[in-house]
Amino acid sequence: MENFSEWFHNILETADIIDSRYPIKGMSVWRPYGFQIRKHFYNYLTDLLDKDHDETLFPLLIPESELAKEGIHVKGFEDEVYWITHGGQKELNEKLALRPTSETAIYPMFSLWIRSHIDLPIKVYQKVNTFRYETKHTRPLIRVREITSFAEVHTVHSSAEEADKQVQTGIEIYKDIFDKLAIPYLISNRPVWDKFPGAEYTIAFDTIFPDGKTLQIATVHNLGQTFAKTFDITFENKEGQHEYGYQTCYGLSDRVIASLIAIHGDDKGLILPPTVAPKQVVIVPILFKKGQEEVLSKCREIKKSLEDLNIRVSIDDRDLRPGKKFFDIEQKGSPLRIELGPRDLENNKIIYVRRDNGEKSELSIDDDLPVNIKNLLNTIHDNLYDKAWAKFNESLELVEEKENLKSTTEDGKISKFYWCGDTECGKAIEEETDMDVLGIYEDLDDDTEKVCIHCGKKAKHIGSIAKTY
Ligand code: PR8
Numbered sequence: 001m002e003n004f005s006e007w008f009h010n011i012l013e014t015a016d017i018i019d020s021r022y023p024i025k026g027m028s029v030w031r032p033y034g035f036q037i038r039k040h041f042y043n044y045l046t047d048l049l050d051k052d053h054d055e056t057l058f059p060l061l062i063p064e065s066e067l068a069k070e071g072i073h074v075k076g077f078e079d080e081v082y083w084i085t086h087g088g089q090k091e092l093n094e095k096l097a098l099r100p101t102s103e104t105a106i107y108p109m110f111s112l113w114i115r116s117h118i119d120l121p122i123k124v125y126q127k128v129n130t131f132r133y134e135t136k137h138t139r140p141l142i143r144v145r146e147i148t149s150f151a152e153v154h155t156v157h158s159s160a161e162e163a164d165k166q167v168q169t170g171i172e173i174y175k176d177i178f179d180k181l182a183i184p185y186l187i188s189n190r191p192v193w194d195k196f197p198g199a200e201y202t203i204a205f206d207t208i209f210p211d212g213k214t215l216q217i218a219t220v221h222n223l224g225q226t227f228a229k230t231f232d233i234t235f236e237n238k239e240g241q242h243e244y245g246y247q248t249c250y251g252l253s254d255r256v257i258a259s260l261i262a263i264h265g266d267d268k269g270l271i272l273p274p275t276v277a278p279k280q281v282v283i284v285p286i287l288f289k290k291g292q293e294e295v296l297s298k299c300r301e302i303k304k305s306l307e308d309l310n311i312r313v314s315i316d317d318r319d320l321r322p323g324k325k326f327f328d329i330e331q332k333g334s335p336l337r338i339e340l341g342p343r344d345l346e347n348n349k350i351i352y353v354r355r356d357n358g359e360k361s362e363l364s365i366d367d368d369l370p371v372n373i374k375n376l377l378n379t380i381h382d383n384l385y386d387k388a389w390a391k392f393n394e395s396l397e398l399v400e401e402k403e404n405l406k407s408t409t410e411d412g413k414i415s416k417f418y419w420c421g422d423t424e425c426g427k428a429i430e431e432e433t434d435m436d437v438l439g440i441y442e443d444l445d446d447d448t449e450k451v452c453i454h455c456g457k458k459a460k461h462i463g464s465i466a467k468t469y
Pocket of ligand 1: 103153217
């Protein structure tokens with residue numbers, strides 16, 4: 001993959017993921033194949049969230065007066081909000097914002113719902129579209145103006161400890177999701193100058209793209225009591241006193257799908273982890289004039305036996321040369337292709353080809369075939385996971401000399417460095433390297449002898465820095 005950006009744009013089109021020719025910048029159409037990938041990803045996410053959260057749905061529009069209430073929050077978003085000013089010909093009395101995120105839509109309602117500690121915790125989520133008038137260069141799925149797959153969680157707790165714990169729960173949920181998609185990640189505590197507007201702290205997941213730039217793929221925010229104070233979210237505690245709620249929120253977006261496309265794909269096209277592949281197995285009958293019906297009927301039998309194990313499978317019986325079918329199946333990234341011709345049928349075996357490594361081999365057609373295929377799909381997932389993590393870990397490098405920070409990061413790496421933690425040093429490093437500090441990767445012990453790469457004072461953390469999207 002020589003030119004990642006070009007590859008990425010092409011694959012979105014040739015693999016029928018999205019169509020970005022829609023005539024509004026930053027907004028695209030999900031095509032059916034892409035939509036199915038998105039659906040499988042959403043199903044996993046929903047299953048995970050449903051264990052301990054309740055799904056809700058809030059309106060898309062937010063009155064200006066609510067959006068403007070939380071000063072820091074509104075400042076963070078003021079340049080990115082789309083406004084509705086008219087209903088038909090009539091100018092509205094109050095402008096309405098298209099939600100850039102939903103704190104200011106949800107929290108006024110929390111204020112009405114919560115009375116006592118008995119009402120807590122509240123843990124709700126919604127899967128919606130949000131709108132951000134991004135001023136940075138937009139890119140399909142990566143930086144969009146209509147985020148079509150925004151899954152946002154909002155929680156309220158009766159103590160700061162519980163809110164901190166919820167942050168950990170959010171992190172575990174996202175680890176689980178990224179593991180399912182075989183997407184490697186780095187978890188950082190974002191620097192104060194880059195946390196979510198209004199949050200006490202922000203924990204972010206970043207992954208690295210083939211062009212060496214990192215992408216923030218999920219964030220978990222501890223909101224403390226800031227929004228509770230603004231929106232008057234109070235509860236009567238066990239002692240009968242009124243207290244403000246402690247809040248968290250976390251979310252992810254279309255970027256997750258961008259990542260799985262970018263991280264696993266190759267020059268032939270998509271490589272999808274079985275967890276999200278619309279078709280995990282595609283059977284290609286190799287047909288000659290003689291014995292067509294026998295081959296097709298065996299294909300259908302195999303298909304049925306795989307479906308009984310909940311494997312998503314199809315038969316490609318289009319009237320095309322097998323070579324053309326192989327090309328299409330590879331481009332669409334199905335994890336496993338099965339071929340069956342008259343001679344294979346005679347020998348009672350199928351040929352399979354793995355998309356992740358091109359391996360071609362055979363399996364007997366017997367009662368164990370479905371289980372063997374299921375195991376192969378698991379092996380493919382594990383291989384994609386191991387490959388992606390190995391590459392990711394190679395991209396992490398500890399840099400001790402400041403002169404090397406820029407060149408290492410320019411080589412497409414995430415550099416780790418010793419840092420005193422001061423904003424001044426962090427910002428100076430960003431300026432000198434023209435990169436972004438991702439945040440704190442690890443805290444150091446008090447008795448460390450390591451010193452800050454910038455100022456030479458005692459280091460408190462290992463920070464990380466990278467080129468970012
Ligand atoms: C919140 N409130 O909003 P966050 N295009 C694609 N993905 C994006 C874009 C964009 N323009 N902007 C952000 N994201 C909190 C948490 C409710 C939920 C993705 O947090 O502003 C990023 O991956 O950090 C980001 O981590 C995630 O949405 C949540 O957005």
